[in-house]
Amino acid sequence: MMEFADAIADCQQIDPGFDGPIFRWHRGGLWERLYCILIGEHWTSVFATTRVTHLVRFSLDHTPLLVRCQFSVQTTKPAFRFQNMWVRHETFRGEIARVWEAETGYSGMMNLQLKLIRIKKFLKVWNREVFGNILQNLKDEEQTVLEAQILFDSDPTLAHRAEFNRVSAKLIVTAKMEEEFWRQKATIRWATDEERNSKFFHGWVRQKRVKSRMHMVEVGGQPLTEETEIRESAAAFFQQLLTSNVGDLAQPDLSLIHTLPDSVDQEALCALP
Incomplete structure (x- = not known):
C-alpha cells in the first residue's frame, strides 16, 4: 500500500473521496475496496466539483461507481481564519499590540471577548489594505x-x-x-x-x-441531495431551534453541584505527587 501511495504522489494524482458503502467488492467473508477514482490537476481546473458515489450492489460482487462533475459551484462568504503569512509582515506585531492594549472598559472574560472581537475586525481591514x-x-x-x-x-x-x-x-x-x-x-x-x-x-x-462541502443531509429519514433543499433544511432547523415557542424547559439537576470538589479537595489534589 505504501508503494501504491508513493505512485499516486509521484504521478500527482488526487483522490476526490467518496460517499456510500466503504467496500466495493466481497466474496464469502472477504470485503475489499479494490478500485478508486483518481483525478489530475487539469481535471480540477475544468470541473469545480467531482463527487464519487459507491452504488448498491445487486447481483454482482462489484459495486458500481457513479462519478458526477459540475462546472461551477455557488460560492459562499468565507469564514474568518488567521493567516500564517501575516506574521511575516514587519508591522504585524506592533499593530496587534496597539489594538490589544487599548482599553475596553470591562474586565475578566468580557474584556477578553471584546479584545478578540476588536482584533478580528482589525485583521480583516488590515489584510485588505496591506496584503490585498x-x-x-x-x-x-x-x-x-x-x-x-x-x-x-x-x-x-x-x-x-x-x-x-x-x-x-x-x-x-x-x-x-x-x-x-x-x-x-x-x-x-x-x-x-x-x-x-x-x-x-x-x-x-x-x-x-x-x-x-455538504452534499447530502438526512431529515426525518429522507435524504436531501439538492443544494436548495439542504439550504432550506438548515434554515428551517435553526429557525425552529431559536424560536421562542420551545415549551417548558426541564429544571436543572442542582444536586450535581454538591459533587464538585471544594477548596479543601482542590488543595489536596494539588498536593498529590
Whole structure:
C-alpha cells in the first residue's frame, strides 16, 4: 500500500473521496475496496466539483461507481481564519499590540471577548489594505524585479543595483507569504519545497474545498441531495431551534453541584505527587 501511495504522489494524482458503502467488492467473508477514482490537476481546473458515489450492489460482487462533475459551484462568504503569512509582515506585531492594549472598559472574560472581537475586525481591514490580493501582488513584484534587472543591466550604477536588491528582497518575502498561504489552505504536511507552488498543489486546494462541502443531509429519514433543499433544511432547523415557542424547559439537576470538589479537595489534589 505504501508503494501504491508513493505512485499516486509521484504521478500527482488526487483522490476526490467518496460517499456510500466503504467496500466495493466481497466474496464469502472477504470485503475489499479494490478500485478508486483518481483525478489530475487539469481535471480540477475544468470541473469545480467531482463527487464519487459507491452504488448498491445487486447481483454482482462489484459495486458500481457513479462519478458526477459540475462546472461551477455557488460560492459562499468565507469564514474568518488567521493567516500564517501575516506574521511575516514587519508591522504585524506592533499593530496587534496597539489594538490589544487599548482599553475596553470591562474586565475578566468580557474584556477578553471584546479584545478578540476588536482584533478580528482589525485583521480583516488590515489584510485588505496591506496584503490585498497576495497572488496579484506576487505577479506585480515579479514584473518590478524584471524591470529593475533590465535597468541595471543597461546602466549598472550603484543606485540601480541597490534598487534591484531592494525589490528582489521584497519579492522573496512575498513569495514566502504566498507559500504560507497555499500550505495553510492545503494542509499538506508532506509537501516538499518544490511542490508548494505547483499546479498539483493548487489542485489539491480546490479538491479540498469540494470535500468540505455538504452534499447530502438526512431529515426525518429522507435524504436531501439538492443544494436548495439542504439550504432550506438548515434554515428551517435553526429557525425552529431559536424560536421562542420551545415549551417548558426541564429544571436543572442542582444536586450535581454538591459533587464538585471544594477548596479543601482542590488543595489536596494539588498536593498529590
